[in-house]
Amino acid sequence: MSDTVVTRFAPSPTGFLHIGGARTALFNWAFARANQGKFLLRIEDTDKARSTQEAIEAIKQGLSWLELTPDEEPVFQSQQQDRHIEIAKQLLEAGHAYRSYATESEIEAIRTKAREDGVAARYPGRDEPIAEEFLEQSVVRFKAPIKGKTTIHDQVQGDVTIANDQLDDLVLLRSDGTPTYMLAVVVDDHDMGITHVIRGDDHLTNCARQIQIYEALGWTLPTFAHIPLIHGDDGAKLSKRHGALGAEQYQTMGYLAEAMRNYLARLGWAHGDEEIIPTDKLIEWFDLKGINKAPARLDIEKLQHINGHYIRNSDESTLITEIAALIEKDDFGQELTYDKHLIDLDTLKQSLPFLSERSKTLVELLNSAKYLYQSIPLSFDAKATKILDKDQVPEILKGLKNELENCPKWEKEDIERLLKQFAAAKGLKFGQIAPPLRAILTGSTVSPGIYDVLYSLGQQESLKRIEAFF
Numbered sequence: 503m504s505d506t507v508v509t510r511f512a513p514s515p516t517g518f519l520h521i522g523g524a525r526t527a528l529f530n531w532a533f534a535r536a537n538q539g540k541f542l543l544r545i546e547d548t549d550k551a552r553s554t555q556e557a558i559e560a561i562k563q564g565l566s567w568l569e570l571t572p573d574e575e576p577v578f579q580s581q582q583q584d585r586h587i588e589i590a591k592q593l594l595e596a597g598h599a600y601r602s603y604a605t606e607s608e609i610e611a612i613r614t615k616a617r618e619d620g621v622a623a624r625y626p627g628r629d630e631p632i633a634e635e636f637l638e639q640s641v642v643r644f645k646a647p648i649k650g651k652t653t654i655h656d657q658v659q660g661d662v663t664i665a666n667d668q669l670d671d672l673v674l675l676r677s678d679g680t681p682t683y684m685l686a687v688v689v690d691d692h693d694m695g696i697t698h699v700i701r702g703d704d705h706l707t708n709c710a711r712q713i714q715i716y717e718a719l720g721w722t723l724p725t726f727a728h729i730p731l732i733h734g735d736d737g738a739k740l741s742k743r744h745g746a747l748g749a750e751q752y753q754t755m756g757y758l759a760e761a762m763r764n765y766l767a768r769l770g771w772a773h774g775d776e777e778i779i780p781t782d783k784l785i786e787w788f789d790l791k792g793i794n795k796a797p798a799r800l801d802i803e804k805l806q807h808i809n810g811h812y813i814r815n816s817d818e819s820t821l822i823t824e825i826a827a828l829i830e831k832d833d834f835g836q837e838l839t840y841d842k843h844l845i846d847l848d849t850l851k852q853s854l855p856f857l858s859e860r861s862k863t864l865v866e867l868l869n870s871a872k873y874l875y876q877s878i879p880l881s882f883d884a885k886a887t888k889i890l891d892k893d894q895v896p897e898i899l900k901g902l903k904n905e906l907e908n909c910p911k912w913e914k915e916d917i918e919r920l921l922k923q924f925a926a927a928k929g930l931k932f933g934q935i936a937p938p939l940r941a942i943l944t945g946s947t948v949s950p951g952i953y954d955v956l957y958s959l960g961q962q963e964s965l966k967r968i969e970a971f972f
């Protein structure tokens with residue numbers, strides 16, 4: 503057996519790729535990359551009633567946005583059924599499984615009794631074969647060991663030991679002959695050569711049962727690492743209420759894929775005190791030792807902080823590409839404050855150096871660029887209207903217009919010098935001239951720096967907007 507690391511992400515396609523799933527995928531991907539291994543995708547679509555094509559697409563798109571590309575074509579669990587059945591039969595023949603039949607009420611009674619006795623349930627057929635007449639309706643159950651214990655040597659949780667008398671004889675094949683998840687996951691992980699299973703710790707108890715199946719089959723165990731689930735900022739298990747959205751929704755909210763990878767990596771994994779971990783560093787540093795035992799908390803402010811960092815530090819063409827993809831997706835909801843068709847990427851690109859300085863998300867960046875795309879007459883928000891209503895404003899704006907008309911060179915420094923000279927000459931504070939100027943140029947009281955606004959609009963457009971006041 504080669505010692506190449508092989509990991510997998512094994513989502514059930516019953517919904518979008520949620521943030522916990524995205525993090526599991528990232529950890530598996532990063533661990534494979536860090537060890538020059540392979541990262542595989544397995545779609546666990548055996549639950550036909552709940553699996554949808556839409557969910558499969560959403561998962562693939564979420565992974566693709568995050569650039570967590572599997573190294574091989576995805577495996578569909580439902581297509582491996584014959585193999586799962588073959589292994590169940592092998593277990594039957596080896597005496598590690600049995601055919602069992604009991605009515606629902608009998609099963610209920612067995613379970614109640616087992617609970618009272620403080621042990622896991624065992625079912626008819628385990629000790630002697632069931633009657634022939636029930637064979638057709640029977641299920642195949644795993645004949646789990648009763649004595650001893652099963653220990654998971656978990657890379658995150660440490661050794662977790664469960665007494666075997668607490669693990670019941672689970673169903674491997676249902677009465678219609680279809681395999682259960684617990685069988686399928688073991689067979690698939692084995693057949694795909696998975697060396698490391700990294701997944702949420704909600705699978706920890708399942709894991710003990712899976713280990714028993716591996717052992718019955720004489721198969722080598724993969725290394726297990728169960729990651730604590732993500733909690734909301736109030737410490738409760740994450741739900742939609744906490745902003746537990748689909749990974750792709752973070753894209754539409756204006757997060758960069760690399761920032762998202764950085765944030766997700768830090769959500770339960772650490773490398774010293776590093777907060778900013780670009781993807782190349784993640785691949786260099788990622789290890790199982792760095793995974794925290796305590797649940798991580800979703801912290802949107804931190805995500806925004808990290809995103810702001812990547813926005814400031816991305817080159818212009820990367821930002822333009824991401825913004826173009828965002829516009830293409832056409833899913834701004836209420837977030838974009840103006841019509842996306844107005845956006846002109848060339849104009850935007852020229853203003854990126856200062857727009858990117860202040861924006862925590864790409865949507866925020868686009869919103870701060872709104873003034874670039876407005877046409878006369880501008881619409882003024884309430885605060886801007888109030889500022890423009892002040893008595894001395896017409897005179898200030900008239901004076902400014904004259905100065906700006908005569909600005910010899912439309913460069914930021916020249917504009918700045920000119921405005922400062924004007925304020926000094928008129929005995930005005932800068933705080934008296936910038937707000938009305940900002941209001942008349944942008945229709946708002948929040949905007950990038952006033953020199954940047956003037957410079958980016960250009961001399962002609964700036965003058966036109968001021969003139970429109972009179």
Ligand code: GLU
Nearest residue numbers: 512513514546687701705
């Ligand atoms: N399909 C399972 C889930 O989505 C994951 C199984 C596994 O990782 O072993 O929760």
